[in-house]
Amino acid sequence: MxxxxxxxxxxxxxxxxxxxxxxxxxxxxxxxxxxxxxxxxxxxxxxxxxxxxxxxxxxxxxxxxxxxxxxxxxxxxxxxxxxxxxxxxxxxxxxxxxxxxxxxxxxxxxxxxxxxxxxxxxxxxxxxxxxxxxxxxxxxxxxxxxxxxxxxxxxxLAFFDAIAPIVYFDSVNMDVAWMQSRYDKGETEEERTAYLNCPMTKDQYEAFIDALLAADKTEFHEGETAGYFDGCLPIEVMAERGRETLRFGPMKPIGLTNANDPTNKPYAVVQLRRDNALGTLYNIVGFQTKMKYGAQTAVFRMIPGLEDAQFARLGGIHRNTFxxxxxxxxxxxxxxxxxxxxxxxxxxxxxxxxxxxxxxxxxxxxxxxxxxxxxxxxxxxxxxxxxxxxxxxxxxxxxxxxxxxxxxxxxxxxxxxxxxxxxxxxxxxxxxxxxxxxxxxxxxxxx
Missing domain, CATH: 3.50.50.60 (FAD/NAD(P)-binding domain)
Structure with a gap:
């Protein structure tokens, strides 16, 4: 048999x-x-x-x-x-x-x-x-x-994983955002423009960090002591480690030139990556979060270019057992x-x-x-x-x-x-x- x-x-x-x-x-x-x-x-x-x-x-x-x-x-x-x-x-x-x-x-x-x-x-x-x-x-x-x-x-053992939000492309303000891969990496024009970039000035970045730290967040239930996996930290946890952490992490501006304002170097940049073949959905790279839904909408719309963003999916947090x-x-x-x-x-x-x-x-x-x-x-x-x-x-x-x-x-x-x-x-x-x-x-x- x-x-x-x-x-x-x-x-x-x-x-x-x-x-x-x-x-x-x-x-x-x-x-x-x-x-x-x-x-x-x-x-x-x-x-x-x-x-x-x-x-x-x-x-x-x-x-x-x-x-x-x-x-x-x-x-x-x-x-x-x-x-x-x-x-x-x-x-x-x-x-x-x-x-x-x-x-x-x-x-x-x-x-x-x-x-x-x-x-x-x-x-x-x-x-x-x-x-x-x-x-x-x-x-x-x-x-x-x-x-x-x-x-x-x-x-x-257990830890917590967080997932990032997804934005409808047609709700992004392209007068502010632009398409470019970091260092123009890629063999084709499509690859060299694979990411959607949203620039921030120093003042905008500081205000964003303040809002991120103050936002309502999902808390652990009593008895839950699991930590996070470092490769998938919620963005607000990264921000708690220091105000410049995000600017040297998922919001680093290096290798990018603002096509809408090429003479001004952004202080920080939020990148979004295409999530489907049609190019109608983009996920916010590195922005996994444990913020509550209402807080997410308010905080993420502070990002230049995402002022009127519509979300196909908001972020969230879940327990991961191993x-x-x-x-x-x-x-x-x-x-x-x-x-x-x-x-x-x-x-x-x-x-x-x-x-x-x-x-x-x-x-x-x-x-x-x-x-x-x-x-x-x-x-x-x-x-x-x-x-x-x-x-x-x-x-x-x-x-x-x-x-x-x-x-x-x-x-x-x-x-x-x-x-x-x-x-x-x-x-x-x-x-x-x-x-x-x-x-x-x-x-x-x-x-």
Whole structure:
């Protein structure tokens, strides 16, 4: 009798895991509770729905670790990256996508496979039988979260994620705002004008910071002590760290020239990135927030060019749960106390769409091989995928374990290279060159 792989969660990790296992010939059931059971952030019942940013971040596979991860996933036939490229939007050097067609395409592709089915119900327990991958992501349901905590014998770690607002383009004042990618980056005119920029004078910036700090915000409930992931801090939390923090972060003015007033250098700039192929929606880059809705509208309309902005979606905040993977998972991503269960995606303590999908890709391949009685060599830790899984399954200090984006600090050093800023470009290129050779070798070893 053909064995079945059950995958709980139809987000980036679950979708990628299902695709990889199905391509290997395994029968797969995806268990997705949406739309029957809704979440704070999701809007549809589609698989691989993007709930926060529409960006997969940098696509540079020679100087950027996440760009290298893009490359590795495409080499492995990953559905998430391949679909992202088909729905790519101009975003300078970033890989941004038209989010609704992207998720619709992933959903259709998976449902079209004869050995994949989708079951729309909530899974609330950790099964003792069969092979399972839990890829429930940051919005793991309370019932399943309780089951995971009961099994692991400790409270799951948690932090808070915030999402940024989305603005209708036709409500932006283009007499004030202008289109330009930072440093005019991009090979085409469309790429060089991929971002919408709103300039601020020093007085406008100071008034904006004052309003941001004074605005009504969503507060933690009693007993909630989770912190924030540094890669997705609410904008008001950044502002609390110092009045100039935003001007050296998401509001930095460098590399931009105001087309409406080229002789005056902006003191700060708010950037918006296209959120759909039609160019009718733009999300405010780096402006994830925990401000209450009324406060958001008032504060964000202080931004020059957004005085009459209409919002397709306001920002918000949600709880993100993850497990202490270095303690709980083996090097095959299996739960040590229940080896029939693997974990993948953000619940393992990786952060970001790309990292989540990459862990889904690996978990799907490992589970398929186990079901088919095949041995899969360990992923070299010199690759982006290998560095990330090594980190979460033992490389990180379990006592201080926190969500992590892929970065070159996770990679073993390359001998004979300069350290420090001067040697960084050559060092990163050496990392990516080595990773590509080793990743191809790992894929070839699987036939």
């Amino acid at each position: 053909t064995k079945t792989l059950h995958i709980v969660g139809g987000g980036m990790a679950g979708s990628e895991a299902a695709w990889q296992a199905a391509q290997a010939g395994v029968r797969v059931v995806i268990h997705e509770m949406r739309p029957k059971v809704e979440t704070f952030a999701h809007r549809t019942g589609n698989l691989a729905e993007m709930v926060c940013s529409n960006s997969f971040r940098s696509d540079d596979n020679e100087q950027n670790a996440v760009g290298l991860l893009h490359w590795e996933m495409r080499q492995a036939g990953g559905i998430i990256m391949d679909t992202a490229y088909r729905h790519r939007l101009p975003a300078g050097g970033a890989l941004a996508v038209d989010r609704d067609p992207f998720s619709e395409d992933v959903t259709a592709a998976l449902k079209a496979l004869p050995n994949v089915s989708v079951s729309y119900e909530e899974v609330t327990e950790l099964p003792d039988q069969d092979h399972w991958i839990f890829a429930t992501g940051p919005l793991t349901s309370p019932a399943l979260g309780a089951a995971i905590r009961a099994e692991t014998g400790a409270e799951a 497990i202490n993977s270095p303690t709980l998972l083996d090097d095959q991503m299996r739960l040590k106390s229940r080896p029939n269960i693997r974990f993948a995606g953000q619940i393992t303590g990786v952060e970001g769409y790309v990292e989540s999908a990459a862990m889904g890709l690996l978990a799907g391949r490992l589970a398929a091989a186990e079901l088919q009685g095949r041995a899969v060599p360990s992923v070299p830790d010199t690759t982006a995928t290998g560095a990330l899984v090594t980190h979460i399954t033992g490389g990180a200090d379990a006592k201080t374990f926190q969500p992590m984006n892929v970065n070159f600090g996770l990679f073993p050093p390359v001998d004979g290279l300069k350290s420090g800023r001067r040697g960084r470009k050559d060092r990163y290129k050496a990392y990516t060159d080595r990773a590509k050779v080793d990743w191809r070798g790992w894929l070839d070893a699987q036939g």
